[in-house]
Amino acid sequence: MYKILSDNEENTILLPATLDSHFPLLKYMFWSKGFRCIPLDEKDEFVIRQEGMKYANHDICYPFILMAGQVVRALRTGKYDLKKTFILMPTAGDACRGACYIGLMTRTLKKAGLDDVRVMTINVRHVRDDISLKINLDTAIRGLFGMFYGDILMMLANQVRPYEVNKGETNALLDHWTEVLSEDLKLGRNLTLGKMKKNFAKIAESFAAIKRDGKKRQVIGVVGEFYVKYCSLGNWDLIDYLEENNCEAYVNGLSWYILYYIDSHKPAQKNLERAGFEFVKKMMINLQDSMRETMTRYGFKALSSYVKLDENSREAVSHNLLIGDGWLMGAEVIDYIDNDIKKVVCIAPFGCMPNVCEGRGLYPYLKRQYPEASISVVEPDMSGSKMNYFNRVRMLID
Numbered sequence: 476m477y478k479i480l481s482d483n484e485e486n487t488i489l490l491p492a493t494l495d496s497h498f499p500l501l502k503y504m505f506w507s508k509g510f511r512c513i514p515l516d517e518k519d520e521f522v523i524r525q526e527g528m529k530y531a532n533h534d535i536c537y538p539f540i541l542m543a544g545q546v547v548r549a550l551r552t553g554k555y556d557l558k559k560t561f562i563l564m565p566t567a568g569d570a571c572r573g574a575c576y577i578g579l580m581t582r583t584l585k586k587a588g589l590d591d592v593r594v595m596t597i598n599v600r601h602v603r604d605d606i607s608l609k610i611n612l613d614t615a616i617r618g619l620f621g622m623f624y625g626d627i628l629m630m631l632a633n634q635v636r637p638y639e640v641n642k643g644e645t646n647a648l649l650d651h652w653t654e655v656l657s658e659d660l661k662l663g664r665n666l667t668l669g670k671m672k673k674n675f676a677k678i679a680e681s682f683a684a685i686k687r688d689g690k691k692r693q694v695i696g697v698v699g700e701f702y703v704k705y706c707s708l709g710n711w712d713l714i715d716y717l718e719e720n721n722c723e724a725y726v727n728g729l730s731w732y733i734l735y736y737i738d739s740h741k742p743a744q745k746n747l748e749r750a751g752f753e754f755v756k757k758m759m760i761n762l763q764d765s766m767r768e769t770m771t772r773y774g775f776k777a778l779s780s781y782v783k784l785d786e787n788s789r790e791a792v793s794h795n796l797l798i799g800d801g802w803l804m805g806a807e808v809i810d811y812i813d814n815d816i817k818k819v820v821c822i823a824p825f826g827c828m829p830n831v832c833e834g835r836g837l838y839p840y841l842k843r844q845y846p847e848a849s850i851s852v853v854e855p856d857m858s859g860s861k862m863n864y865f866n867r868v869r870m871l872i873d
Contacts, residue, residue: 487560488595489549490514491542494705496632497625497729499653503660504618505608510561515545520708523548524857530583533857536826538702538709539576540857543583545708550589557591563608565597570798570829574602617660619759620671624656626728627675627766631682633714634775637723638687645685652678668758672765679773693722693872694776696811698804699822700830701732703855710822711855716865720872725816727778727807730763732800734781739797778810787813791844792837799829805837812848818871819848825856 488510490498498514505512517523520541527544546562549555562584564576581594595608610618628649636645656674659665665674695717703709704726717724734756741752760781767777779787785794788806796802804821811819821838823830835852842850851871853864 485556485559486510487555488512488563489546489555489560490563490565491545492516492706492708493565493702494625494729495707496629496705497622500621500625500656500660501618502621503657504614504621506617506661512563515549517545517548518708520711523708528857530586531579534826535579536828537824537856538700538706538827539579541708542576543580546580547583547587547589550584550587550592557589560592562592562594563597564594566602577603577606613663616666617663619762620656620666621660622729622733623671623762623766624652624674624678626730627678627770628652629726630728630770630777631679631775633724633726635682635685635687637692637718637721638690640686640688645682648681648685652681668762671762672769675766675769676773679769679775683773683775693818694816695722695724695871696807696816696819697724697726697822698807698811698819699800699834700804700824700827701800703822703824704800705729709824709855711861711864713820713822713853713868716868717872720869722872725776725778725811728763728766730759730766731778731781731784731807732803734759734763735801735803738785739801776814778807778814784810791841796833796837798833799827801829801833804830804834805841808838808841808848808850809845812845817848819850820868820871821850821852823852823854825854825859 523544527540792805
């Protein structure tokens with residue numbers, strides 16, 4: 476049985492907003508680690524970015540400006556004991572922000588006079604092992620379940636909400652399942668693969684039961700750099716905008732990214748660590764296939780399995796692109812088109828060098844390869860215009 480923390484546990488981990496649909500469940504990864512884990516949820520993008528600019532500049536990547544502003548504003552609310560508070564940067568540990576965000580956030584806290592707050596990281600690349608939050612079997616299991624439950628809830632909610640007859644019913648069901656699954660994650664119960672697969676069916680059945688209007692709407696695929704793809708603060712509430720304009724937004728699940736990350740970061744040598752990567756990959760592919768099969772059985776869409784996504788993209792996308800979201804961005808664009816989602820919006824945050832090289836450099840080529848599709852690139856930026864950003868989305872819709 477896992478140790479249960481009380482609400483007044485003195486050590487606190489603050490998570491800058493990143494995974495809107497997953498953090499409500501993933502935060503319980505560390506429930507037994509002696510910490511209270513709190514995802515930050517302030518949404519006032521203008522105020523947050525103005526605060527962030529005090530500790531950065533226009534040339535740094537836009538996601539960091541938002542993270543810095545959100546963290547500093549949260550710490551200055553007086554809610555937290557600064558000497559017992561940590562900022563967790565869940566970085567990939569590779570090039571660009573995967574490694575540099577740790578130092579940038581440490582510098583920000585020092586400049587803001589918040590030196591008592593410590594920065595921690597979580598990555599498998601041994602970047603700053605001295606401040607790394609270690610992952611044991613308990614946290615890994617909870618993370619696995621939180622990720623897959625977050626995936627299916629996000630994808631089903633996005634496919635039902637635009638069509639619901641009784642407005643608010645989808646989000647209410649989403650909240651219900653988040654509460655039910657949170658209790659399991661907190662108590663360490665029902666965390667078996669068989670139970671997960673049964674829950675996939677129960678979740679899909681409950682969303683399928685929501686009364687929908689039957690009207691046909693455009694489906695817009697969403698791809699892009701990790702942060703702006705999954706965080707509404709970073710993508711300027713793109714999902715809400717699409718739904719308000721009579722569209723359905725399709726955002727692919729986090730498990731596809733994690734499988735890409737395993738493939739692109741596993742050791743080259745055949746050793747025990749590589750065997751561990753391969754074991755996790757095989758288990759995740761099995762669970763992903765089960766989730767996809769359940770979704771399609773109840774009448775919902777699901778992109779191709781990671782294995783097929785990988786194979787089908789090799790002729791058009793170089794799989795030597797391994798920094799950041801790498802070849803996965805192009806592979807998802809191709810799979811959207813193959814699954815009859817012919818309009819794709821690609822979000823490229825300003826200052827994200829891997830995204831500029833691997834994403835924006837690739838999209839024009841994909842346009843030529845798939846003339847039947849419409850691919851539009853939008854760029855959230857500190858000094859950019861929201862009018863231009865949404866005008867490009869509006870042109871894609873029209």
